[in-house]
Amino acid sequence: MTPPTGIDDRPEIGTALVRRLVDAQFPQWAGLSLTRVEPAGSDHVIHRLGDGLAVRLPCHRGAVGQAAKEMEWLPRLAPHLPLAVPAPVAVGAPGFGYPWPWAVARWLDGEVATVDALSHSRPAAIAMARFLRALRSVPVPGGGPGLIERDEATRAAIAETAGVFDAPAMTDLWDAALAAPPWGRDPVWVHGDLHTGNLLTDGGRLSAVIDFGNLGAGDPACDLTIAFTLMSPACRTAFRDALATDEATWTRGRGWALSTGLNALTHYADDARVVAQTTRQITQALLG
Template sequence: MDRRAGTPTIDAELARRRVDTQFPRWADLRLRLLDPAGSDHVIYRLGEELTVRLPRHTGAITQVRKEAEWLPRLAPHLPLAVPEPVAVGEPDFGYPWSWAVSRWLPGEVATVEGLSESHEAAGALAGFLAALHRFDAEPAEDLLTAGGRLSAVIDFGELGVGDPARDLVIACTLMSAGTRATFRAALDVDDPTWTRGRGRALETGLNAYVAHAAVNPRVAAQTTRQITQALAG
C-alpha cells in the first residue's frame, strides 16, 4: 500500500497472485502489462484472449461491478463493440477492491493523428451515442480503432444517467473543427447542450493537466489540445 496516496501498489506479482489464487484455470496464461493504460486502472493482458483490470484509486472502484452488470445488457443494442466481462475478482492479500477480467478487444487506441479528420469516425461515434442514449446512459471517451476505423468503445467508468453533454467531451479530445461539426449534426445537439459539453471538456482538461502533466508529457500534450479545442468551440 502506498500510504502517502492511500492506494495500493500494483505490480505484476500482485496481479499474478490475484489471478492464480482466485481463478486457477488461468494460472498458466502469460501476464503482460499494457502501457500506457488509463488513469483509473492498471491493465494486464492475460494470455491472448483476456485482460485483467485493477483499479488504481478509490474513484474507480465502483466501475468493476457496474460494468459487469450493464455491459452485457447494452452490448446487443450497440453498433460498436464494448468489453465483455468474464469474471469479477474479490479483494484479498492486501488489495482492497474488486477487479475485473474481460475479453481482449483487438485494435489500437484511437489517436488524434488517426481519426481527427475522419468524418466516418465522427458519424460512427454519433451513432453509438444515439443508440446508448436510448438507455439513458453515458460512456467515457476511450476508443479503439481497427484498419483506420472506429471499432470499439472500451471505457465505461462514467456509465450512468445524467446530462448528455458529458458525452460531448470526445469532440474536443479527438476531433477537429470539421469533424466536430459532423458529429454535432449527426447527434442534433442544441446550443446549450453543446456549450455544456465544451465546459465539461475544459474542466476535465484543466484538472488532468494540473494533476498529471508535470510528470507525463503524453498527458500534457493531450490535455493541452483538449483545452485548446474546447475554447475554440
C-alpha cells in the same frame, strides 16, 4: 478522466501479485500467460491473460467500483451499441494485500485511438455520433450530476491556468455553459469519460469504446467532450450534425470539455502526454 486521490491510495501492483490473485481465485486460468500492458491509463493496471482475456486492477480509490458496474450494465447495453465494448467475465476479490475488487474481461483487439489517426476522419466522427445516439436510446433509471457541481473547481482551475490560457475567454465560456438551458428531458445513459484513451481503432477505423467507470445517467452534454478531444473543426461539425445536437446542449458540452480539460491539466501537470491532450481539448473548446 478520474483524478488521483492521493499516494496513500495507490497499492503496489506487480505482475507477481496479479498472477497470485488470478491463480488463487480463478484456477481455470492459472496456466495462461500473463503480460502487463503499457501504457494502461491512469486508473487501472492492466495485464493480458492468455490471448483472450484482460485483467484490470484499480490503482487508486477513485476507480474502485468500476468492476461491479461494468459487470452489471455492459452486458445489457452491448446488444444495443454499434461499437464493441468490454465484455466482463468475472469480478475478483481483494487478496494478498491488494485491497479492492478487480475485473477480468474479454480482450479487445485494437490500438488506442490518437488525434493523428482520427482527428480528420469523418467516418470516425459519424461512428462516434451513432454510438452516442444508440447509448442514449437505451432506457435508464435515475439522474446524474450537472455542470453546476463543477463550478467551484472549474473557476479555481481557470484562475490557476490564467498564465497559460485566456482566463476571460474561459470564464465567458463557462458562464455561457452554466446559463444555457438545462437538459429538459429524461436522463440518458452517458459514458462520462470519453477521450482518445478510451477509444480503440482497428484497421484505421473506430472499433470500440472502453473504460465505463463513469457510466451513469444524466445530461448527454458531458459526452460531447470527445468532439473537442479528438475531432478537427470540420469533423466536429459532421459529428454535431449526425447527433442532431441543439445549441444549448452543445454550449453545455463546451463547458464540460473545458472543465474536464482543466481538471486533468491541474491534476496531471507533470505528465507531458496528458498536458498535450488537455491543452488541445481546452483550445478546441474555446474555438467552439
